Amino acid sequence: MKLFIAISVLLNIAYIYKLSKDYYITYKKRIASEHVTYLYNRQTIYKVLPINKNDIVFIGDSHTQKFDVAEFFNKTNIKNRGIDGDVTEGVLLRLSDITKGHPAKIFLQIGINDIFQRNDLIKAIPNYKRIVRRILEDSPETKIYVESILPSKFANPDTVIRYNRAIKQISRDNGLTYIDLYDKFNSSGSLKPIYDCGDLIHLNGNGYVLWSGILKPYL
Template identity: 35%
Template structure:
């Protein structure tokens, strides 16, 4: 009964100021929506970095660095290992990762898993330019954490059929070309992990079993990622528990 009463009062107030209220919506909504999402992304980024800076990472940790595809997984739970640390931030790009790498100089991680570049492609960046920035990231990681095992993880495929809106800059041709460049970085201190093929369907797209939106992974997708690392004998000491 109280709920019905409140709704009626709300409707009456809107009707009394109908013209002003609707005018305000038409005037403010487009600007507010754009500013809201830009601000939301910026604040999320700042809050994540602030949180990272407030935490001291234990020596010997395994660190995952990347964008939303990395951030959205609870890696320590996936592998049942408290020493796995998530340093993913949704929306991040290569230049953003480069700027926030200084935390590595004090924590002496045992291994680092890097996946970044999807959002660069989404912004229309040239794969060759992304590759140049990627090399800078790798060089800085090797400088800050020379004793760590560094794993470059290939960019995952996408499935445009699952996109909720057109995203013309995301194509598997660009992703495959970028991955072919990233593989060139591999040497005795840097290992390249070709996750891409492990997530493809028969047409080379991101398998719909692993994603609902064609870009990010669902639970089964992260389990598939875990299985890939198991098959590569990575985290052997953890997985043998």
């Protein structure tokens, strides 16, 4: 009898585990599908909003997308081209929609999601070099401003620091302006609480006030 009960318990545990695993796999697939749809939607919107030679363009991920740059800087020629969840490869794929307009300036802030996804720099740094090279080749009159990525509780601080050093060197090699955001927002490898919106990743209003203040001299 005890053996029968033990077997029944084990079978129930195995069944519950399988259900949980199947649900998790289905959930991940649904989230991934929704994210792909979201990325595609943002890309189609940006395609029909043209860039011209007087524009200042902000390229990046969710940090940039949530940055109300036109209002913070009170300039109608500032265009936000941030996409939540974007990575360096994603920027490469949509870059031509921006460079064909030959904007006056580009502010580039991308890479934290590469670290979230892979926790290495094998692809991110070569991609960043390609991004810079593409802009220089396709729109040589555009001034490029390389912004460091921000600290995050969910990213290895050493990896973030190495990435920022690498893109700083890329900016030096190409005669570009590098803007250090990391040190202003950093507290032991995470966002300073005063700038954290509550998820340990994204900025609150105070954070964007600081960011916009750092960038104003370059506009």
